[in-house]
Amino acid sequence: MKQKYEFKNVVAETLLIPLYMRAKESRRKGDAILKDTMAEQLVDSIEYDYSQFDGAKMSEVGCVVRGKYFDDAIRHFILSHSHPVVVNVGCGLDTRYQRIGNDQVAVFYELDLPEVIDLRRKLIPETGEDHYIAASLLETGWMDALKKQHPEGQFIFVVEGVLMYFYEEQVKTVLKHIAERFSGGELWFxxxxxxxxxxxxxxDSLRKSAAEIRSGISDGHEVESWVPALELIEQACYQKFFTERWGTVMRLFARFPRFSCKFSSLLGYRIK
Known part of the structure; x- marks a missing residue:
């Protein structure tokens, strides 16, 4: 039986966009970018008018390209570190733990606002080494608690589909707080x-939403000037991945990555 949920926060409601796009992709025959059977189940269990996202062709591909990109970054980190701790900041209803599979190798944490974590606990109960934290990414108490709980931990943070809703000064503060506490780790967003x-x-998936885009980064090296402890690993434009799935205009963007990054990009940093 489907359940209807009311969101108090317009940004919190945007968690349904990547969830729906992953479920839709997972049902795709033959050339799906990722498989996410739990996303399929979650979409089927939540009463919501997902049809408003069906015309968002760029977000439809972008959300799953982004999800796979960060999945792969985490897989690589887990394989190359002895005590990996994965933190999904602004997790929403992400199912990365279920997609990657863990086998008790890494500890996972899912962090989001209390409203979202309450919903997550109803729909995706905590299991195995996947733990939930109800807090704001602007707070630092959860960071200190994680550092204390895992003194030997090697941390990778993924902040997916979140930072653009914050003002630049807030973004700088979040990145600085993470970098000064978790040297030797990685930060992807x-x-x-x-x-x-x-x-x-x-x-295109937000055109009917009241959520605002409040900050942007075009050059990944700019972040290094904000937070010297962060060293750019990679800045990637979306269109370089699964090129055949993008329309003609977007495929041209892949040939001009610096121009493409003026609109959106994927960033990874090493914390020195």
Whole structure:
């Protein structure tokens, strides 16, 4: 039986976009970018008008490209570290723990606002080495608690589909707080570019949403000037991955990555 949930926060409600896109992709025959059977089950259990996202062709591909990109970054980190701790910041209803599979190798944490964690606990009960934290990414208490709980831990943080909803000064503060506590770890996140912010444009999946895009980063090296402890591993444009799935115009973006990054990109940093 489907359940209807009311969201108090318009940004919190955006968690349904990547969930629906992953479920839709998972049902795709033959060339699916990722498989996510739990996302399929969750979409079927939540009463919501998902049809409003069906015309968002760029987000439809972008959400799953982004999900796989970060999945792969985490897989690589787990394989290359002896005590990996994975922290999904602004987790929403992400099912990365279930997609990656763990076998007790890594400890996972899912962090989001209390409203979202309450919903997550109803729909995806905590299991195995996947633990939930109800807090804001702007707070630091949860960071200190994790550091204390895992003194030998090697941390990778993924902040997916979140930072563009915060102002630049808030983004700088979050990155600084993580970097000063978790040296030797990694930090991965996606951003909108400055051109998108200046133009007032939104990703196509947000055009009917009241959620605002409040900050953008076009050059990943800019973050290194904000937080010297962060060293850029990679800045990637979405269109370089699964090129055949993008439309003709977007495929052209892949040939001009610096221009593409003015609109959006995927970023990874090593914490020195």
């Amino acid at each position: 996606d951003v909108c570019g400055k051109m998108m912010v200046k133009s007032g444009a939104k990703p």
